[in-house]
Amino acid sequence: MRDENKNAEPLTILDFQHPLLQDRRHFIKTFVIGGIAVTLGGMIVPRTWAQDDSKPPEYSMILVDFNKCTGCRTCETACAQYNHKVNLNGETLPGLGNPNLANIRVFSFNPDVDVPVVCVMCKDNPCIEACPVGPDEENRKALYRDPKTLAIKCNMERCIGCGSCARACETQRVGAIVPNPETNKPERMCTLCDGDPQCVKYCPYGALTHIKGNWIDNRHHALSAEKIAEELAIRWYGLQQGGGEEK
Amino acid sequence: MKKISGYHGVVLNVNLSSGEIYKKEIDPKDLRDYIGGRGLGIKLLWDALLEPGMDPLSPDNPLFFMPGPFSGFPFPSASRTCVVTKSPVTSPKKSKYKYASTIAYSNMGGFFGPEIRFAGYDGMMIQGKADHPVYLYVHDDQVEIRDATKFWGMGTDAFDRAFTDELGDRRFQTCYIGPAGENRVPFACIINTAARAAGRAGTGCVMGSKNLKAVAVRGSGMPDVAQHKEFLTLLEESRQGFQGTEDTLDWRRYGTGSALIGASDNGVQAVKNYREGTFEHIDKIGGFAARRAVWQRDFACYVCPLGCKKSGRAPLDPYAGMVHDGPEYETGTMLGANLLIENMSGMMKAIWHGDDLGLDIISAGNVIGFLMEAYEKKHIDRQFLDGIDLKWGSVDGTIQMLKKIAYQEGVGRLAARGVHLLAEKIGQNSHKYAIHCKGHALAAWNCHASPTQSLCYATSNRGACHLNGHSARTQNRTALIDSTGVCLFARSGYRENGISDIMEAISKRNWTSDEYKMAGERIFNLEKLFNYREGFRREDDVVADRFFEEPLTIGPKKGAVLDRDAFEKRMDGYYEDRGWDIKTTRPSQKRLKTLGLA
Numbered sequence: 001m002r003d004e005n006k007n008a009e010p011l012t013i014l015d016f017q018h019p020l021l022q023d024r025r026h027f028i029k030t031f032v033i034g035g036i037a038v039t040l041g042g043m044i045v046p047r048t049w050a051q052d053d054s055k056p057p058e059y060s061m062i063l064v065d066f067n068k069c070t071g072c073r074t075c076e077t078a079c080a081q082y083n084h085k086v087n088l089n090g091e092t093l094p095g096l097g098n099p100n101l102a103n104i105r106v107f108s109f110n111p112d113v114d115v116p117v118v119c120v121m122c123k124d125n126p127c128i129e130a131c132p133v134g135p136d137e138e139n140r141k142a143l144y145r146d147p148k149t150l151a152i153k154c155n156m157e158r159c160i161g162c163g164s165c166a167r168a169c170e171t172q173r174v175g176a177i178v179p180n181p182e183t184n185k186p187e188r189m190c191t192l193c194d195g196d197p198q199c200v201k202y203c204p205y206g207a208l209t210h211i212k213g214n215w216i217d218n219r220h221h222a223l224s225a226e227k228i229a230e231e232l233a234i235r236w237y238g239l240q241q242g243g244g245e246e247k
Numbered sequence: 248m249k250k251i252s253g254y255h256g257v258v259l260n261v262n263l264s265s266g267e268i269y270k271k272e273i274d275p276k277d278l279r280d281y282i283g284g285r286g287l288g289i290k291l292l293w294d295a296l297l298e299p300g301m302d303p304l305s306p307d308n309p310l311f312f313m314p315g316p317f318s319g320f321p322f323p324s325a326s327r328t329c330v331v332t333k334s335p336v337t338s339p340k341k342s343k344y345k346y347a348s349t350i351a352y353s354n355m356g357g358f359f360g361p362e363i364r365f366a367g368y369d370g371m372m373i374q375g376k377a378d379h380p381v382y383l384y385v386h387d388d389q390v391e392i393r394d395a396t397k398f399w400g401m402g403t404d405a406f407d408r409a410f411t412d413e414l415g416d417r418r419f420q421t422c423y424i425g426p427a428g429e430n431r432v433p434f435a436c437i438i439n440t441a442a443r444a445a446g447r448a449g450t451g452c453v454m455g456s457k458n459l460k461a462v463a464v465r466g467s468g469m470p471d472v473a474q475h476k477e478f479l480t481l482l483e484e485s486r487q488g489f490q491g492t493e494d495t496l497d498w499r500r501y502g503t504g505s506a507l508i509g510a511s512d513n514g515v516q517a518v519k520n521y522r523e524g525t526f527e528h529i530d531k532i533g534g535f536a537a538r539r540a541v542w543q544r545d546f547a548c549y550v551c552p553l554g555c556k557k558s559g560r561a562p563l564d565p566y567a568g569m570v571h572d573g574p575e576y577e578t579g580t581m582l583g584a585n586l587l588i589e590n591m592s593g594m595m596k597a598i599w600h601g602d603d604l605g606l607d608i609i610s611a612g613n614v615i616g617f618l619m620e621a622y623e624k625k626h627i628d629r630q631f632l633d634g635i636d637l638k639w640g641s642v643d644g645t646i647q648m649l650k651k652i653a654y655q656e657g658v659g660r661l662a663a664r665g666v667h668l669l670a671e672k673i674g675q676n677s678h679k680y681a682i683h684c685k686g687h688a689l690a691a692w693n694c695h696a697s698p699t700q701s702l703c704y705a706t707s708n709r710g711a712c713h714l715n716g717h718s719a720r721t722q723n724r725t726a727l728i729d730s731t732g733v734c735l736f737a738r739s740g741y742r743e744n745g746i747s748d749i750m751e752a753i754s755k756r757n758w759t760s761d762e763y764k765m766a767g768e769r770i771f772n773l774e775k776l777f778n779y780r781e782g783f784r785r786e787d788d789v790v791a792d793r794f795f796e797e798p799l800t801i802g803p804k805k806g807a808v809l810d811r812d813a814f815e816k817r818m819d820g821y822y823e824d825r826g827w828d829i830k831t832t833r834p835s836q837k838r839l840k841t842l843g844l845a
Contacts, residue, residue, distance in 0.1 A: 198616070
């Protein structure tokens, strides 16, 4: 069902054994949910991976390997530390890592599946499409792409707090963008930490990768955490969400 | 004394009888001297219960949920919550108080403790008793006691999902009781994330006695720290310190499940109601088998690089498709080797039932092992067991017993009281194989071949405890770590004095590492004072006759048995070490003065 889009970039699949398993039976191939690769004892590399260094700017995003994610939320703390720095005696320092400020957020399910949710840098950016604020002299709406990183940014002065972007993300994509509870202006867009994503750097399990290149752009791109958890519960445990025991 | 950094300085107080909810400031001296978690919990309990002998199930018994000063900060494995209350499980041999019991503390992993801190509290104190089932809702400053009537009776697995729907927000952290806690089984536990448990010491029973089904917490804040730069340096250092070490990789590979085979091979596992130390079929239920056939994925608590929690799917009929976490060492031994259960899938099913019912699986496996032995020895018959054919290795019999206990039906009513009272009822010298200390069931480590293990059990302040520590020194260290919010499993991942250095960066007490060690000793001694006041004496610091009288008959430690004189001598040495009176175990005035307790 996930191959019907002919525009999807072909993927190179590398078979790769789960480091903890010696059993050949557990050689399982990769499957892909939209822009997020779900690798089962596997690893996925897009064909366009870092082919061309001379042609900035380049799309890049945080790829989650659900096989390795343990739901520890270290990514949240690293994200919050970098993106919410503090000023101490005139010096700017990383924060203490309050996960509630993070742009990446892990959602936990029963049976055990953990789904980190982070902006997946949709090529067709429905969030920007939804922004009703007219373009400024640089041809930017209130929500726009950073010319260097291509990450989604918000001009808070021009933003009218209508919440359209968050709604578009929530209903059409992963729900990474969240309106601020007070101002209703968008928050939690991934900044890619100036090219060195801290969530990737500090994930103790190597579950996150900073993928560069032209990322796939199809209508299965960026499923919600609920949908992903549903897929994985079936795949890992043979279960719909819910049901430790048939009653 | 002025406010200490690294703390909010307040505990959320909730009275379920009156509906009163308020923030109570904690004396900064208490924060300083008792750290948090287990230590601060016992101090607040001590202050709340001015007289000994209170009924642990009375509304006045406070139930504490205590994170520590590490909780909420991203230091590796700072994920624990310590639940503290007066124990509904333990009792001394003699006391003038009808309801004499020890303190109870029980640690759980997960995400709950950090969330309490995000919500703006250093702990929660719940007193009183609601007149109908309720749950406590905490969203930062918004705290409400809400109706939980529709949830009463639900197993923890189904409730976990239903509660998430009720709250409408997956970012809430919750903990709750199952039918066992509702029905006040003394060894009922508190569960979170449908599998992690504050298993020991009967905390779920106290929660049930308050008609409190669940607590839900979500917060957005965080306390400040004393030394920001040092904090960052130590954070980087400790994160790196865990990466790629053999220790870390071992936890990830097998969790505590690796000990199933290790302990059996060393003759120190609880097998056949502690009769033996080695299980011949351990390979069928051990970590290797689980990794190969059961475990699907690894999971971790908050900011933990160890990932020792394993979730999987039972492969064998008739239990195939059963999805749950484990086995880990304790669950795999107590509902596996100790009952001679060798069917991995059946064992997982039993573990699921134990968790779903909200039972402490250690105590439950212990009491079922006792019944299996009594049944085999014909000290009880099938009628006594309400018709259950409780043979060694019976998965179905075990599951039926778990249900009987949780619902307090028939034989379950008796079994729920624990092995010591069962033995009293059965007589016929069955107390010799009733494996408890102070009424609290022993855990999955056997004593025959491990004299220090017997000391660990006998001297624990919550009744038999396998994590207590094998000497005064290690016990003090454990008390300190349990008070910080850091997981005991992570202790060796921190460098020497790492924990106390981080404490200084967070709170700046200007303490040396020795003063931190002394805090551990202070906490342990205050617990001891509590128990002493209730009437616990040296005669209560014992382990079952079995370990002295019945040598192991199989395995590498065949013939091993404890020597009574050596045991008593070891205990003498221990009390001397502690500065306690050898006859009564009363802590000396001198030692208490040094610790600031007198």
